[in-house]
Amino acid sequence: MSEMQGFILHAKTRPEKSDAFEAFFSGYVEASRAEPDCIEYHMLRDKQDPTLFIFHEIWQSQAHLDVHSNLPHMQQFRDMSMEYLEQDFDIRAIEKLSPSSSTR
Numbered sequence: 129m130s131e132m133q134g135f136i137l138h139a140k141t142r143p144e145k146s147d148a149f150e151a152f153f154s155g156y157v158e159a160s161r162a163e164p165d166c167i168e169y170h171m172l173r174d175k176q177d178p179t180l181f182i183f184h185e186i187w188q189s190q191a192h193l194d195v196h197s198n199l200p201h202m203q204q205f206r207d208m209s210m211e212y213l214e215q216d217f218d219i220r221a222i223e224k225l226s227p228s229s230s231t232r
Contacts, residue, residue: 136183137218139182140180179214
């Protein structure tokens with residue numbers, strides 16, 4: 129059995145581009161959640177710093193994360209991301225220690 133893959137991604141946007149970033153990317157959330165082996169997928173916005181977006185993702189395996197990462201809309205997002213960001217993404221691998229909230 130493959131080990132689940134998860135990460136937290138911080139996206140620090142340019143202040144004048146924050147709302148456009150939210151509008152641009154929010155459409156991808158439901159599509160990503162609908163992918164067959166997406167366990168968790170959340171887009172969050174920091175209340176103290178509205179230019180900071182945080183993504184929390186858990187995928188069934190590295191192979192499934194790789195498929196997701198190589199979908200055309202995700203490639204488009206990566207290609208366009210620096211138009212919105214002050215700096216490149218800060219990505220941190222995480223280990224899932226508690227059950228998914230979707231199992232309640």
